[in-house]
Amino acid sequence: MRLTRTRQMLTAALAVSALTLGACGAGGEDATVDSDSNGTETNNGEVSDASVSIGMFAVPANLDFTTTGGAAIFEALLYNVYEGLVRIDAEGEIQPLLAESWEISDDGLEYTFNLREGVTFHDGTTFDAEIVKFSLERLDEWSANTPEQLAAVESVEIVDDHEVTVVLSEPDYDALFWLAGPLGAMFSPESIDDLATDANGTGPFEFVTYENAVRMELSRYDDYWGDPAGVAEVELVYYQDASAAANAVRTGGVDAILRSEAYDQLESFEADDSIDVQVGTTQGVVVMAMNDEHEALADPEVRRAIQHAIDKESVLAAATGGYGEILGGPSVPTDPYFIDFSDTYEYDPATAEQMLASAGVEDISLSFNVPNRAYAEASAQVIQDNLAEIGIDVTLDTQEFPAVWVEETMVNQDYDLSVVNHVEPRNMANYANPEYYWGYDSAETQDLFTEAAAATDDQEYVAAMEEVTERIVNDSPGVWLYNPPNVVLSTAGISGLPINDLGVGIDLSDVTVSQ
Amino acid sequence: MLLNVIRRLGIFALTVLVASVLVFFLLGVLPGDPARAQLGLQASEEQVQALREQLGVDRPLPVRYLEWVTGFFTGDMGTSYATRSPVGPQVLDALQVSLLLVTGGIVVAVLIALPLGILAAVRHHRPDGMVFSAISQLGISVPNFLAGLLLIAVFAVTLSWLPSGGWAPPNSGIDFFRHLALPALALGLVNGAILARYIRAAVLEVMREDFMRTARAKGLKPGAALLRHGLRNALVPVVTVTSIEFANLIIGAVVIETVFVIPGLGSNLIRAVANRDLVMIQSIVMCVVILVLAVNLLVDLVRPLIDPRLRISS
Numbered sequence: 001m002r003l004t005r006t007r008q009m010l011t012a013a014l015a016v017s018a019l020t021l022g023a024c025g026a027g028g029e030d031a032t033v034d035s036d037s038n039g040t041e042t043n044n045g046e047v048s049d050a051s052v053s054i055g056m057f058a059v060p061a062n063l064d065f066t067t068t069g070g071a072a073i074f075e076a077l078l079y080n081v082y083e084g085l086v087r088i089d090a091e092g093e094i095q096p097l098l099a100e101s102w103e104i105s106d107d108g109l110e111y112t113f114n115l116r117e118g119v120t121f122h123d124g125t126t127f128d129a130e131i132v133k134f135s136l137e138r139l140d141e142w143s144a145n146t147p148e149q150l151a152a153v154e155s156v157e158i159v160d161d162h163e164v165t166v167v168l169s170e171p172d173y174d175a176l177f178w179l180a181g182p183l184g185a186m187f188s189p190e191s192i193d194d195l196a197t198d199a200n201g202t203g204p205f206e207f208v209t210y211e212n213a214v215r216m217e218l219s220r221y222d223d224y225w226g227d228p229a230g231v232a233e234v235e236l237v238y239y240q241d242a243s244a245a246a247n248a249v250r251t252g253g254v255d256a257i258l259r260s261e262a263y264d265q266l267e268s269f270e271a272d273d274s275i276d277v278q279v280g281t282t283q284g285v286v287v288m289a290m291n292d293e294h295e296a297l298a299d300p301e302v303r304r305a306i307q308h309a310i311d312k313e314s315v316l317a318a319a320t321g322g323y324g325e326i327l328g329g330p331s332v333p334t335d336p337y338f339i340d341f342s343d344t345y346e347y348d349p350a351t352a353e354q355m356l357a358s359a360g361v362e363d364i365s366l367s368f369n370v371p372n373r374a375y376a377e378a379s380a381q382v383i384q385d386n387l388a389e390i391g392i393d394v395t396l397d398t399q400e401f402p403a404v405w406v407e408e409t410m411v412n413q414d415y416d417l418s419v420v421n422h423v424e425p426r427n428m429a430n431y432a433n434p435e436y437y438w439g440y441d442s443a444e445t446q447d448l449f450t451e452a453a454a455a456t457d458d459q460e461y462v463a464a465m466e467e468v469t470e471r472i473v474n475d476s477p478g479v480w481l482y483n484p485p486n487v488v489l490s491t492a493g494i495s496g497l498p499i500n501d502l503g504v505g506i507d508l509s510d511v512t513v514s515q
Numbered sequence: 516m517l518l519n520v521i522r523r524l525g526i527f528a529l530t531v532l533v534a535s536v537l538v539f540f541l542l543g544v545l546p547g548d549p550a551r552a553q554l555g556l557q558a559s560e561e562q563v564q565a566l567r568e569q570l571g572v573d574r575p576l577p578v579r580y581l582e583w584v585t586g587f588f589t590g591d592m593g594t595s596y597a598t599r600s601p602v603g604p605q606v607l608d609a610l611q612v613s614l615l616l617v618t619g620g621i622v623v624a625v626l627i628a629l630p631l632g633i634l635a636a637v638r639h640h641r642p643d644g645m646v647f648s649a650i651s652q653l654g655i656s657v658p659n660f661l662a663g664l665l666l667i668a669v670f671a672v673t674l675s676w677l678p679s680g681g682w683a684p685p686n687s688g689i690d691f692f693r694h695l696a697l698p699a700l701a702l703g704l705v706n707g708a709i710l711a712r713y714i715r716a717a718v719l720e721v722m723r724e725d726f727m728r729t730a731r732a733k734g735l736k737p738g739a740a741l742l743r744h745g746l747r748n749a750l751v752p753v754v755t756v757t758s759i760e761f762a763n764l765i766i767g768a769v770v771i772e773t774v775f776v777i778p779g780l781g782s783n784l785i786r787a788v789a790n791r792d793l794v795m796i797q798s799i800v801m802c803v804v805i806l807v808l809a810v811n812l813l814v815d816l817v818r819p820l821i822d823p824r825l826r827i828s829s
Contacts (some may be wrong), residue, residue, distance in 0.1 A: 042693055044738050059786065061553070061597035061598060061790055062597065062598050062599045062600075064599065067553075067554075067566075068554070068555075068597075069553065069554040069555015069556065069558055070554055070555045104747065109638075111520075143554060143558070143562045143565065143566060144554045144555055144557075144562070145554070145555070145557070146558075147558045148559070157714055196598075196599035196600070197599065197600060211778070212598050212605065212778075213778065213786055214682075214778045214780070239776060240773055240776075240782065240785070240786075241773060241774065241776070242774070243664070244679070244680050244773075244774065244776050247667055247671060247672055247679035247680065248679055248680060248681075248776075250672055250679070251672060251675060251678065251679045253678055253679055253680065253681060400546075400547070400751075400770075402556065402789075403546065403547025403548070403551075403789070403791050404546050404547050404551065406547070406548075406551055406552075406556060407546060407547055407548060407551065408546075410556060411548075411551070411560075424557060
């Protein structure tokens with residue numbers, strides 16, 4: 001058995017990163033990185049002609065993540081085919097990519113980037129300041145993947161061929177973070193018409209082919225500006241069924257699987273010497289929302305009582321077989337402002353009952369909209385039992401996910417309780433949006449978010465975000481259940497797979513195969 | 516005879532037309548917004564509305580129906596909301612895969628059903644005949660996805676003889692058969708068991724016929740009598756049932772394709788439904804409907820060739 005608990009390593013890394021955070025954002029000089037190292041983890045020079053096939057679950061509908069929602073497309077293409085000015089590394093820190101360094105003006109409104117020279121797109125187009133201007137000003141035309149997160153970007157000014165200034169209309173401390181994700185991807189103007197069917201970027205891999213929902217093929221880009229990719233070919237194989245993928249890695253159909261949900265089989269994989277099981281983190285927050293349109297749920301004391309009534313250990317055991325991290329708040333361990341709230345509302349039905357009694361509400365019956373996903377159904381059943389113990393009657397209503405659930409629960413907000421895994425990174429900002437289906441409307445919270453955005457250094461930002469998190473946890477608009485694990489299964493000889501899912505691209509350039 | 520063919524073709528065309536109306540309008544009331552499905556959970560209402568207009572899904576259903584149905588029958592099935600490429604080639608690719616899978620399933624079913632059904636009939640009074648009956652009864656009660664999972668567990672995971680899933684096109688030779696074997700078996704086993712019961716009943720019935728006694732009386736051994744006179748007569752109900760089974764196999768293929776990760780009509784359909792890719796769903800369902808109707812038509816036309824008695828009545 002070879003089981004790596006990257007979570008522990010991650011915690012250590014986080015502690016270190018909290019100390020060194022100043023290096024990655026605020027101080028431009030500090031962010032300058034020696035161009036030999038490129039600021040990335042290298043694959044130790046192990047470059048081979050090997051090919052590797054990796055099983056995945058989120059199926060790209062096409063290749064255009066500017067007009068198609070969901071993480072499936074950009075997680076396959078970003079950092080592999082497409083690159084942006086900056087990237088997020090395995091520990092969740094911002095690192096240089098196509099920008100060698102950057103400086104942020106004191107008022108937080110101007111970000112000046114020094115661009116890497118000698119970078120070309122796979123079709124031969126040269127990457128320069130014009131490309132940056134074109135790509136970032138094109139965000140207006142995006143219809144998916146939340147272009148409004150970079151709404152503060154007002155203009156992009158070209159200083160010279162290799163220097164640009166991104167001008168914001170208001171300070172937004174998260175701007176660099178969003179630039180490191182899909183919104184920051186650099187596009188060649190010539191390829192813009194074929195985004196749905198072809199991908200032309202500056203990354204370590206060239207896009208070769210995508211057989212819709214079956215497989216995607218990438219091959220090493222020989223003129224890449226940085227360290228060459230560790231393998232010559234990558235094949236991403238798409239599965240709808242966790243067991244089918246698990247069988248494939250067992251029988252050699254694929255070399256590895258990312259984000260496996262075959263939790264019932266993990267024990268047997270751990271006992272199998274030929275398969276490595278590694279458990280990392282994701283950006284997911286599985287949260288049970290409580291709609292305050294319901295009379296009883298409008299009372300914060302009732303919501304806190306429900307917090308105490310839910311046994312998160314049992315929820316986790318039912319949903320993921322115990323893999324993953326129990327939460328108590330809306331942030332995840334890789335967030336720089338993460339606070340562990342798992343003990344804030346301890347599981348204690350007696351306290352919960354008392355709190356309900358003192359709130360003076362009786363005979364609560366709630367409808368629970370459950371997305372038809374295994375984790376959600378398992379979680380909802382545990383919660384239904386938990387709430388029955390304190391006299392709350394819960395009726396489960398399973399809804400097809402995403403189509404029906406989104407319509408009924410998110411858009412129409414026709415629910416009392418609902419549970420879903422919010423996979424997008426830093427989705428806490430939705431607590432500042434009273435229109436969001438969580439229905440959480442607190443002027444103080446909204447002010448704190450504005451304050452955090454206006455921060456000019458990490459300390460200020462983290463402090464404000466910690467405060468906002470504490471406030472949200474106290475107001476309890478939802479019950480934050482757990483952070484799902486990223487279970488990576490791989491056959492012997494495969495190394496360098498990204499273990500933590502940072503909600504951006506899945507960087508495959510460090511993957512190597514030893515014979 | 517010719518009149519019969521024309522009449523059948525007319526019924527076929529009419530049924531296809533009615534089916535197209537049903538398919539379109541039933542899917543029209545499917546809950547869930549196609550535009551929202553493409554843009555994801557985080558999209559704003561404005562973004563969703565803009566895409567609705569772009570896709571044309573905000574227009575009245577009859578207008579969209581006419582556009583789709585004229586397109587469908589002139590070979591232009593439209594552009595998929597999800598993949599952004601023409602629906603036609605995608606459906607044809609998937610159809611080819613599904614047809615190969617279903618054909619494999621039918622071959623397996625017939626290979627199992629013929630011997631099993633005939634033996635169960637011929638030896639129906641004896642213990643071994645009852646065992647054959649029991650086997651087919653057991654086969655009927657196993658859902659085909661379970662058969663698929665069991666086959667994978669045994670032949671792919673434990674024995675490592677065959678791949679656990681995936682697909683290889685026919686021009687890849689032996690690899691094609693390695694990938695086809697388990698799913699065709701999973702699909703064919705259950706339907707073979709069902710078919711075996713019909714064959715058993717048909718053969719039993721034929722064995723009681725006067726002409727069989729006459730055949731025996733003129734000196735033919737039981738086996739020879741059955742082969743020369745019995746089987747052809749037993750074939751008529753069996754062919755009819757096989758055509759009905761064909762529809763079953765296509766539906767079964769939807770599940771089997773998911774279990775074995777095969778890029779056929781079924782897995783495309785499931786994904787299209789999840790994406791609310793309406794033009795794709797409509798075109799796939801319509802293709803399946805036409806396929807099933809066409810097989811039924813073919814069987815109606817072929818039956819008189821097998822059994823001359825049907826020529827007179829038609």
